[in-house]
Amino acid sequence: MQKTTPLFQQFLDPANRANPYPLLVELRGTPVSLQEDGTYVVSTYRETGQLLRDPRISSDTRNRAAPPRRARSTHFAANPTFLTEDPPAHDHDRAIVMQQFGPPHTPGRIEGLRARIDAITKQLIDAQMGRRRIDMVDTFAFRLPVAVICELLGVPIADADRLHDWSTAVVSRVDAATDDPPTDAQLEHVTQAESELADYMSALLADRRKHPSDDLLSGLVNAEHSGDRLSDAQAINTAMLLMIAGHETTVNLISNGILTFLRHPEVLERVRREPDLLISTVEELLRYEPPVQMRDRTALTDIEIAGVRIPKGAPVVMLLAAANRDEARFANAEQFIPERDDNQHFGFLTGIHYCFGAPLARIEAQIALREFVRRFDAPSLVVDPPPYRPSATLRGPSQLMIDVERVRAIREEPQGLAA
Ligand code: HEM
Numbered sequence: 001m002q003k004t005t006p007l008f009q010q011f012l013d014p015a016n017r018a019n020p021y022p023l024l025v026e027l028r029g030t031p032v033s034l035q036e037d038g039t040y041v042v043s044t045y046r047e048t049g050q051l052l053r054d055p056r057i058s059s060d061t062r063n064r065a066a067p068p069r070r071a072r073s074t075h076f077a078a079n080p081t082f083l084t085e086d087p088p089a090h091d092h093d094r095a096i097v098m099q100q101f102g103p104p105h106t107p108g109r110i111e112g113l114r115a116r117i118d119a120i121t122k123q124l125i126d127a128q129m130g131r132r133r134i135d136m137v138d139t140f141a142f143r144l145p146v147a148v149i150c151e152l153l154g155v156p157i158a159d160a161d162r163l164h165d166w167s168t169a170v171v172s173r174v175d176a177a178t179d180d181p182p183t184d185a186q187l188e189h190v191t192q193a194e195s196e197l198a199d200y201m202s203a204l205l206a207d208r209r210k211h212p213s214d215d216l217l218s219g220l221v222n223a224e225h226s227g228d229r230l231s232d233a234q235a236i237n238t239a240m241l242l243m244i245a246g247h248e249t250t251v252n253l254i255s256n257g258i259l260t261f262l263r264h265p266e267v268l269e270r271v272r273r274e275p276d277l278l279i280s281t282v283e284e285l286l287r288y289e290p291p292v293q294m295r296d297r298t299a300l301t302d303i304e305i306a307g308v309r310i311p312k313g314a315p316v317v318m319l320l321a322a323a324n325r326d327e328a329r330f331a332n333a334e335q336f337i338p339e340r341d342d343n344q345h346f347g348f349l350t351g352i353h354y355c356f357g358a359p360l361a362r363i364e365a366q367i368a369l370r371e372f373v374r375r376f377d378a379p380s381l382v383v384d385p386p387p388y389r390p391s392a393t394l395r396g397p398s399q400l401m402i403d404v405e406r407v408r409a410i411r412e413e414p415q416g417l418a419a
């Protein structure tokens with residue numbers, strides 16, 4: 001008899017990247033399922049929320065009983081950022097960095113970017129005027145978050161392509177423990193990218209120490225919490241984390257948004273007429289097509305959940321994308337409902353590692369999608385489904401070709417839609 005591939009392996013398979021959701025329906029049938037390699041996969045809303053708020057769950061893979069199959073980064077292992085730390089180190093380091101992300105320490109920093117995000121968005125769309133076929137990932141969904149994170153950090157935008165290549169290489173390490181282990185050549189490529197990105201950030205931080213300005217990197221080298229600062233190595237790694245987290249995810253939120261609008265023309269029309277709907281629409285996107293589909297953790301002790309005992313040291317994968325479509329939590333969970341309220345999705349996680357870039361990502365997506373519906377006349381998908389990037393964790397199209405009748409000039413916008 002032919003052996004069937006376990007559901008979670010099928011989810012990891014790039015062949016299922018375009019539409020993993022039917023597999024997630026099946027996976028939710030067993031809230032906590034044990035995989036052949038000893039990983040526990042959690043796929044329901046209640047259990048995901050419980051575990052993400054449980055102090056017995058660790059973000060530090062050094063707590064694994066067996067080393068992860070997907071090799072840990074030696075660079076980040078030497079000086080971890082708070083992303084892979086547990087309390088108290090997590091809370092301490094996160095507090096230092098969060099000071100740079102808005103009130104009370106830097107009240108204007110994120111909100112103050114609104115006008116710039118608006119201007120960059122308009123410039124990117126202006127550059128497409130006169131074209132009838134456009135790759136919305138390459139020209140827009142990727143360009144906007146990269147420009148914004150460069151500006152926020154104080155990194156020259158001229159280096160955007162280089163930064164993107166490094167960051168793509170670094171995130172290729174992110175996928176879950178049960179994914180195929182990387183080859184030596186792949187590992188070498190990642191290690192090289194990490195060290196080049198680290199050298200790059202190190203030089204910029206050294207410059208900001210000598211010549212501080214009002215950018216985030218300057219803040220990072222000077223920020224302190226209870227008299228304590230980040231070490232030089234931590235500051236470098238935090239700058240790398242922000243660069244990577246700041247654009248590898250938001251690009252997918254914007255691309256998924258455009259894709260979802262084109263698959264639901266009635267939603268696109270509604271948003272065009274009622275731009276205020278974009279606030280709840282972006283939340284629904286984060287639920288329905290989350291840019292971060294899963295995260296992995298480690299059990300610090302034996303944990304009983306949903307009738308399963310997860311043993312100490314076991315890898316635990318939290319399938320955020322599955323939890324977000326759990327019918328037990330969300331009515332009509334498989335439907336895209338732009339005005340959905342009571343929408344506490346896990347798009348930005350929950351608990352102590354909740355994404356603190358969320359306010360920035362929301363502003364970027366709301367502005368990008370508002371301008372897309374305003375200025376693109378009769379847009380349609382050239383290929384559906386589009387090709388996807390390989391990652392199962394950071395899921396999004398690698399290319400999004402659209403045909404458009406016309407890209408409007410700003411002055412031609414329909415009445416009543418002025419910002
Ligand atoms: C749509 C865009 C984004 C999504 C979907 C997203 C999602 C997430 C998720 C799921 C986590 C939890 C990771 C974990 O603990 O395993 C996270 C953490 C984080 N995100 Fe985001 N993120 C986005 C944008 C951003 C941006 C723009 C920034 C910064 C500029 C950012 C910075 C961070 C940081 C620093 C953490 C670590 C928080 C901690 O460990 O305490 N993110 N994000």
